Amino acid sequence: MAGQIVKRGDRKWLLRWYIGERADGTRRYGSRMVTGTRREAERALRGILEQKDHGVVIESKGLTVSAFLDKWIEDTAGKRRRAATVAHYAEMADRYIKPHIGHKRLDRLTVLDVQAMVSALEKGRPVPDRKAKRKGRARKVEPLSPQTVRYAHAVLSAALSQAVRWRLLLANPARDVEMPRRSSKRIMRALSPEECAKLHEAAQGHRLEALFSLMLATGLRPGEALALRWADLDLESATLRVERALVRGIGDEPRHFDEPKTAGSKRTVPLPAGLVPLLVRHRKAQAAERLKAGELYAASGDLVFATPTGEPLDGANVRNRDFRPLLRKAGLPESIRVYDLRHTAATLMLTAGGNVRAVADRLGHASAKMVLDVYSHTLPPDRDSLTASLDRALWGE
Numbered sequence: 001m002a003g004q005i006v007k008r009g010d011r012k013w014l015l016r017w018y019i020g021e022r023a024d025g026t027r028r029y030g031s032r033m034v035t036g037t038r039r040e041a042e043r044a045l046r047g048i049l050e051q052k053d054h055g056v057v058i059e060s061k062g063l064t065v066s067a068f069l070d071k072w073i074e075d076t077a078g079k080r081r082r083a084a085t086v087a088h089y090a091e092m093a094d095r096y097i098k099p100h101i102g103h104k105r106l107d108r109l110t111v112l113d114v115q116a117m118v119s120a121l122e123k124g125r126p127v128p129d130r131k132a133k134r135k136g137r138a139r140k141v142e143p144l145s146p147q148t149v150r151y152a153h154a155v156l157s158a159a160l161s162q163a164v165r166w167r168l169l170l171a172n173p174a175r176d177v178e179m180p181r182r183s184s185k186r187i188m189r190a191l192s193p194e195e196c197a198k199l200h201e202a203a204q205g206h207r208l209e210a211l212f213s214l215m216l217a218t219g220l221r222p223g224e225a226l227a228l229r230w231a232d233l234d235l236e237s238a239t240l241r242v243e244r245a246l247v248r249g250i251g252d253e254p255r256h257f258d259e260p261k262t263a264g265s266k267r268t269v270p271l272p273a274g275l276v277p278l279l280v281r282h283r284k285a286q287a288a289e290r291l292k293a294g295e296l297y298a299a300s301g302d303l304v305f306a307t308p309t310g311e312p313l314d315g316a317n318v319r320n321r322d323f324r325p326l327l328r329k330a331g332l333p334e335s336i337r338v339y340d341l342r343h344t345a346a347t348l349m350l351t352a353g354g355n356v357r358a359v360a361d362r363l364g365h366a367s368a369k370m371v372l373d374v375y376s377h378t379l380p381p382d383r384d385s386l387t388a389s390l391d392r393a394l395w396g397e
Helices: 038-053 065-080 084-100 109-123 130-134 146-165 193-203 207-217 223-228 274-297 315-330 340-351 356-363 368-378 385-396
Strands: 002-009 014-023 027-035 239-242 246-249 256-258 267-270
Touching: 002 038, 014 038, 027 038, 027 274, 038 368, 084 109, 084 146, 109 146, 193 207, 193 315, 193 340, 207 274, 207 315, 207 340, 223 246, 223 315, 256 315, 256 340, 267 356, 340 356, 340 368, 356 368
Parallel strands: none
Antiparallel strands: 002 014, 014 027, 239 267, 246 256
16 A cells, blocks of 8 residues: 555544564554645645655654744755844744644644734734743734735745645645734935044044945945955055955854855945955954964954954944944944945945935845835935926927
């Protein structure tokens, strides 16, 4: 017998298939409960037998949503996505999905279960509160934005779609869930020219002055800037080449260098003339640090921005130990992020009349549409000039 279907209730079927013989000669069978029509059960069994021939069938007996998510992140997402993206998937699963449905059996997960999770996330994520738990009070909740709820659902839906392909489910129970309405488009924070001047003044003489100036002048992502090597810079021609990015690892995996975010992220970026002398001074200061560190300096220490011993900088440390103190010194809001320097560069280029396609290429975006979606509010209104153009074209006025 290659496979067997046994009715176990209303729209419930037990699938059984022959796996092979054990060491003692007894036969071993796999089994799985599915819900649906007889035809859907037959289709599932055929898929299982096809996968069995390729050695990829996963035993689902007792498999929980939590265990499945871990396997999906390790076996599938980890092979198709960048490490930083996979780490974000794992974080979303641990924080928002597993606390609500992680304990449920995957083969018994329903649309109502996923809907209940989404509704709970809309109201807020439970936050552990030991004192409240001891006194029997209700735990505090954090409000979650619609974007966060929708992203958590998207991660779950992607995982469950893989479960369907692996024949662990007949259908994706996350598909027919009512989602929260999208909130209004988020407007990125960008520094005004006056605020940029204040930041420049506060950063003068700071060890990472060149880093923050470079991000303002080029629009590089923080990970791209922290991964730059001196070999990527040509100070004579005033250009730099983006070839990689510094990304955080998954779990206990250390930070490492990886491919940039998209294929278009590999790019050549011109450097403003005023930035070149600053980079020259930064290189001299770094050479002095290298001489002082001696043998303690990293053997492969070619990073433009590094620790005093040549190791890669930690993004969180740059934010907390360097950037925020500079914001306080400049009298600027501490809510400004390092990433907002990239938004500032994009905004300044667009408000100066920069071509949207050229700005997208400079930022390493895959399309100009992304620039329009994020920065459309910064574009100067052209209604009057467009009307005048139509007048000239149609009536010669």
